[in-house]
Amino acid sequence: VGDPAGSDHVDGAPPSKIAVVGAGIGGSATAHFLRQHFGPEVQVDVFEKGEVGGRLATVTVNYKDYESGGSIIHSLNLHMQEFVKQLGLKYRRSVAGKTAVFNGEEMILEETDWYLLDLFRLWWRYGISFIRLQMWVEEIMEKFMRIYKYQAHGYAFSSVEELLDSLGGSGFINMTRRPLSDSLLELGVSQRFIDEVIEPVMRVNYGQNVSIPAFVGAVSLAGAQNNLWAVEGGNKLVCSGLLKMANTNLLQAQVNSISPVYSGEAPQYQLSFTTASETKSELYDIVVLATPLQASVRSGVQFQGFTPPFDELPGNYHSTVATIVHGYLNTSFFGFPDPRLFPFASVLTTETLDVFFNSVASVCPVNISTGFRRKQPQEAGVYKVFSPQPLVKAQLKTLFRSYYSVQVTEWQAYPCYGSSQGLPPVELHPNLYYLNGIELAGSAMEMSSVAAKNIALLAYHRWNRQTDMVDQKDLMHRIKTEL
Ligand SMILES: Cc1cc2nc3c(=O)[nH]c(=O)nc-3n(C[C@H](O)[C@H](O)[C@H](O)COP(=O)(O)OP(=O)(O)OC[C@H]3O[C@@H](n4cnc5c(N)ncnc54)[C@H](O)[C@@H]3O)c2cc1C
Numbered sequence: 126v127g128d129p130a131g132s133d134h135v136d137g138a139p140p141s142k143i144a145v146v147g148a149g150i151g152g153s154a155t156a157h158f159l160r161q162h163f164g165p166e167v168q169v170d171v172f173e174k175g176e177v178g179g180r181l182a183t184v185t186v187n188y189k190d191y192e193s194g195g196s197i198i199h200s201l202n203l204h205m206q207e208f209v210k211q212l213g214l215k216y217r218r219s220v221a222g223k224t225a226v227f228n229g230e231e232m233i234l235e236e237t238d239w240y241l242l243d244l245f246r247l248w249w250r251y252g253i254s255f256i257r258l259q260m261w262v263e264e265i266m267e268k269f270m271r272i273y274k275y276q277a278h279g280y281a282f283s284s285v286e287e288l289l290d291s292l293g294g295s296g297f298i299n300m301t302r303r304p305l306s307d308s309l310l311e312l313g314v315s316q317r318f319i320d321e322v323i324e325p326v327m328r329v330n331y332g333q334n335v336s337i338p339a340f341v342g343a344v345s346l347a348g349a350q351n352n353l354w355a356v357e358g359g360n361k362l363v364c365s366g367l368l369k370m371a372n373t374n375l376l377q378a379q380v381n382s383i384s385p386v387y388s389g390e391a392p393q394y395q396l397s398f399t400t401a402s403e404t405k406s407e408l409y410d411i412v413v414l415a416t417p418l419q420a421s422v423r424s425g426v427q428f429q430g431f432t433p434p435f436d437e438l439p440g441n442y443h444s445t446v447a448t449i450v451h452g453y454l455n456t457s458f459f460g461f462p463d464p465r466l467f468p469f470a471s472v473l474t475t476e477t478l479d480v481f482f483n484s485v486a487s488v489c490p491v492n493i494s495t496g497f498r499r500k501q502p503q504e505a506g507v508y509k510v511f512s513p514q515p516l517v518k519a520q521l522k523t524l525f526r527s528y529y530s531v532q533v534t535e536w537q538a539y540p541c542y543g544s545s546q547g548l549p550p551v552e553l554h555p556n557l558y559y560l561n562g563i564e565l566a567g568s569a570m571e572m573s574s575v576a577a578k579n580i581a582l583l584a585y586h587r588w589n590r591q592t593d594m595v596d597q598k599d600l601m602h603r604i605k606t607e608l
C-alpha cells in the first residue's frame with residue numbers, strides 16, 4: 126500500500142478523468158456519487174466486462190424475469206432507497222409466505238398463520254433466545270445507521286476499520302473477527318436456537334455456517350427480518366439508472382492492467398483494456414476498482430509497476446449456485462405426501478451431511494405490479510434452490526416431482542468468511558481506491574453502496590487536501606455541535 130499523499134494538480138482544479146472498474150451496484154453507485162462531488166465537468170468512464178448489474182441479475186422463466194443474484198433489500202437500507210426514489214423506480218414489497226426448517230428427515234420448525242402461536246412455540250422450544258437476538262440485531266442496525274448522518278455531513282474514512290470504528294467502536298471491529306456463534310452464546314442465546322434457527326439463516330443467505338464473523342452474521346439476520354423489499358422490474362435497474370443519471374461513459378471492456386505513471390509528484394494511472402474489437406490504454410487521474418480482487422473471482426486486473434508490488438488479495442469467494450426451477454415441488458420429500466397440505470413458501474435447512482441444498486423457496490417475478498399470486502404446491506410454480514454445488518439430475522428429481530425448465534447460475538457469491546485475516550485496504554495507492562474490501566465485513570447491496578459513497582467522499586477530500594474530513598473521531602458529537 127502506497128502513501129496516500131497529495132497530488133501535483135493545481136489546487137482547486139477538478140480531476141479531468143476518473144475511471145471506475147465494474148458496473149455492479151458498487152461501481153454504479155460510485156460513479157453516481159463521484160459525479161455529485163466532483164461536478165459535471167469531469168469525465169467518468171465506467172468499465173464493465175460482463176453485464177451492468179454484476180451480481181444483480183435476472184433470469185427469464187416462462188416469459189417472466191426472476192432475481193438470480195442479490196434479491197432483497199432491508200427497509201433501513203437508505204442508499205438503496207434513495208436511488209430508487211431519485212431514479213423514479215418502484216418498490217416491490219416481499220410477498221408474505223411461511224417458512225419451515227428441514228433437517229434432512231423432517232421439518233423441525235414450521236411457521237403457522239398465527240403470530241401468537243408462533244411466538245409461543247418459539248418460547249417453548251428456545252426460551253427467550255429469539256427476543257435477545259432481536260434486540261441484538263436492532264442495536265447493531267441502529268449503530269450502523271449512523272453512517273448516513275456522517276456521510277450526509279461529508280465525512281469519509283480511509284479504511285473499513287475506521288468506518289466501522291466510527292459506527293460501533295472497537296465492538297464493531299471485533300465483530301468482524303470473532304465467530305457469530307461465540308457472540309450469540311455470550312448474549313445468552315441457546316445452542317439449540319443457534320443450530321435450528323441461526324444456522325439455517327446463515328446457510329440461505331451466505332451459504333456458510335455460524336462460524337462466520339458476528340458482523341456479517343448480523344447483516345444476514347437483518348436480511349431475515351420481515352421488512353424487506355426489492356425493485357420492481359429488477360434490482361439491476363438501479364445500476365443502469367445510476368450510470369445514466371450520472372452521465373457516465375460506459376465502456377463494454379475488460380480492464381487488463383493498471384500501472385502508475387509519474388509525471389509530477391503524484392501518479393496518474395494507465396489502464397489497459399480490451400473491447401470487442403481492440404486493446405487500448407487511457408490515462409486517469411483517479412481510479413476506483415469496484416470488483417473483488419481475490420484470485421477465485423478472476424477479475425483479470427493485473428497491477429504493473431507498483432513499488433512495492435501488490436500482492437494478490439488473500440482469501441476466496443464462496444461458490445453458490447442459484448437454480449431456478451419451473452415445476453412441481455416434491456412435497457413428499459419434506460413429509461407432506463399431499464401437496465395441498467404443504468403450506469410453506471420457503472424451506473431452510475440445518476447443516477446435516479446428507480442435505481445437498483441450503484434452501485428452496487417459491488419466488489415472485491420481478492414485475493408484480495400487474496398482479497401476482499403465489500402458486501400452491503399442487504400447481505407448477507417457480508422455485509429458487511441455493512446449493513454449494515450444481516444439482517445433479519437425481520437431486521433435482523428428489524426436490525421436484527417434475528419440471529418444465531431449469532436455469533443454473535453459478536456465482537462467486539460472497540467472501541468465504543474466515544478464509545482471510547483482516548480487512549483489505551480502501552486506499553491502494555494515492556488516487557487508486559478499492560471498494561470491495563467492505564464485503565469482508567459484510568456483503569450486501571447496501572454495504573457496496575455505503576462503500577461507494579465513502580470512496581467518492583474520500584477521493585474528493587484527498588484531491589482537495591481536506592484532511593479534516595477524513596477519519597475524524599467522535600463524529601456524533603462533532604455533528605451535533607457543527608453550525
Ligand atoms: C446469489 C446471491 C444472492 C444475494 N442476495 C443478496 C440479497 O438478497 N441482498 C443483498 O443486499 N445482497 C445480496 N447479495 C450480495 C450482493 O449481490 C453483492 O454484495 C453486490 O451485488 C455486490 O456488488 P458489487 O458492485 O460490489 O460487485 P459486483 O456486482 O460483483 O460487480 C463487479 C463488476 O465488475 C465487473 N468486472 C470484474 N472485473 C472486471 C474487469 N477486469 N474489467 C471490467 N469489469 C470487470 C464484473 O463483471 C461485475 O459486473 C447476493 C449475492 C449473490 C451472488
Ligand SMILES: CC(C)=CCC/C(C)=C/CC/C(C)=C/CSC[C@H](N)C(=O)O
Nearest residue numbers: 196197198199329330344347348569571
Ligand atoms: C447492510 C445491512 C445493514 C442490511 C442488509 C440486510 C440484507 C438485505 C441482507 C441480505 C444478505 C444476503 C447476502 C442475502 C442472500 S440470499 C437472499 C434471499 N434469501 C434469497 O433467497 O435470494
